[in-house]
Amino acid sequence: MNISKYLATKQLNVSARGEKFAFPDRLYIALYNSDPTWNDTGQEVSGGGYVRQVLTFAEPAQITVQEFHPITGVLMNNIQKMSIKSAADVAFDVATANWGPVTHFGLRDAATGGNLYYFGTLETPRSILNNDIFKFLTGQVEIRLN
Secondary structure (H helix, E strand, C coil), X not given: CEECHHHXXXXXXXHHHCCCCCCCCCEEEEEXXXXXXXXXXXXXXXXXXXXXXXXXXXXXXXXXXXXXXXXXXXXXXXXEXXXXXXXXXXXXXXXXXXXXXXXXXXXXCCCCCCCEEEEEEEEEEEEECCCCCCEECCXXXXXXXX
């Protein structure tokens, strides 16, 4: 998952410049028909019964992962990261119209409008048709920090 420009700027200002920032009490998961991008310019799903859903997280945990080095491409083992995963299933309301191809998701600080915090690409993009339900399973949404 990627961090947005908005949140990256806030984190740097808080940690390096001592600025105050009130983090939200909750995050909402949003679905997109296009990449939200670092600048929050993607096309969010709209209409047809679509509403952002509240996302709850389990406690953060240290994990060990394998990653490819971004420059050399060499596989690196035993990389330590902090991770937080969704604590429950998140089901969107039944679509009352076609939502089109859902390709991305974002975590935002408000039920409508607000700011994008994190965003990512769905592993399996899916077209949501009338009467479909889109669902994230417990642990499927994960934020990792180095």
